[in-house]
Amino acid sequence: MKDTMRAVVKNKPEPGVSITDVPVPEAKKDEVLIKVIKASICGTDIGIYDWGDWAKGHITPPIVIGHEVVGEILEINSDDPRDLKIGDLVSSETHIYCGQCYQCGVGNAHICENMKLFGISRDGAFAEYATLPIATTWKNDPTIPVDQMSVQEPLGNAVNVVTTANVPGKRVLIYGLGPTGLCAAAVAKAYGAHVVTGIDPSKFRQNLGKEMGCDETFDAVSKERLGSFDIVLEMSGNKQATEEAFEAARLCGTIIAFGIPKEKICIDWGKYMINKELTIKSIFGRMIWDTWHRTSDLLLSKKVDLGKIITHELKLEEFEKAMEIMKSGEAGKIILTP
Numbered sequence: 001m002k003d004t005m006r007a008v009v010k011n012k013p014e015p016g017v018s019i020t021d022v023p024v025p026e027a028k029k030d031e032v033l034i035k036v037i038k039a040s041i042c043g044t045d046i047g048i049y050d051w052g053d054w055a056k057g058h059i060t061p062p063i064v065i066g067h068e069v070v071g072e073i074l075e076i077n078s079d080d081p082r083d084l085k086i087g088d089l090v091s092s093e094t095h096i097y098c099g100q101c102y103q104c105g106v107g108n109a110h111i112c113e114n115m116k117l118f119g120i121s122r123d124g125a126f127a128e129y130a131t132l133p134i135a136t137t138w139k140n141d142p143t144i145p146v147d148q149m150s151v152q153e154p155l156g157n158a159v160n161v162v163t164t165a166n167v168p169g170k171r172v173l174i175y176g177l178g179p180t181g182l183c184a185a186a187v188a189k190a191y192g193a194h195v196v197t198g199i200d201p202s203k204f205r206q207n208l209g210k211e212m213g214c215d216e217t218f219d220a221v222s223k224e225r226l227g228s229f230d231i232v233l234e235m236s237g238n239k240q241a242t243e244e245a246f247e248a249a250r251l252c253g254t255i256i257a258f259g260i261p262k263e264k265i266c267i268d269w270g271k272y273m274i275n276k277e278l279t280i281k282s283i284f285g286r287m288i289w290d291t292w293h294r295t296s297d298l299l300l301s302k303k304v305d306l307g308k309i310i311t312h313e314l315k316l317e318e319f320e321k322a323m324e325i326m327k328s329g330e331a332g333k334i335i336l337t338p
């Protein structure tokens, strides 16, 4: 095997990345080495590229970025590799947990107090090879299309959001039809929502929304329909949408908060939290491994077809071009191939 590999590296604490040669990583104890087959670009990667506030607080360059991945196991360095074997097609849970803290102990490893993040606080997958801790390596069912295996991470977020909301028979409103919002539309329909309404300013994304399962899509919620939705999924991180979510939910409705706004959100506590008897729950990532099993089931049963949101496939070298396409709003998921 060669010593160096091509990788997308956040080299300096400033906007941009370099596409450069770095040493091939070695699998440390209880890790696997994978050959990356496909990796998909996440909204987080744009924030890292632009060097936004979130990235500044979470990344210490140099780091190989990228966390949504499928790869083939080349090496296993462990006496206890679970059911993993050389040649398996695997993906990575991004939230790398410690297994020791209070939250890990009570079944909330996804929100571990000492969490590390794949492709953010340790080297990730926009490269020819990557190493993954065995504890956060997910073995894929080989009958799932390979392209879709790397997109399970955002689909998993959507699964966790939708299952938390209890959608059967309900009127569901989704703010934001980015990849996770689009996945949420598909999952909400698959899980029996009565009507799914998608809101996004981009016509391109509205059309994707209809293909993925939205019954209707709009630029904005009309005044007369505010207060008529049983469940509001805030997937946009847009300040105005996040504030409007409290108005859009009906009395005793549920809001699931997923999108991360750049600014602080101000809400009228008495008007919404008391008088409306709202239920509000935030979601940060996927339950390990509960959400992954559900995600896999949706793909295997073809109740969700992630192929519809994969709009572009580019070479790893074309990362800058991929950033331009993502920022244009005319993209669902972009897959990179090393």
Ligand SMILES: [Zn+2]
Binding pocket: 042, 043, 044, 067, 068, 153, 154
């Ligand atoms: Zn992601």
Ligand SMILES: [Zn+2]
Binding pocket: 097, 098, 099, 100, 101, 102, 103, 104, 109, 112, 113, 114, 115
């Ligand atoms: Zn922990």
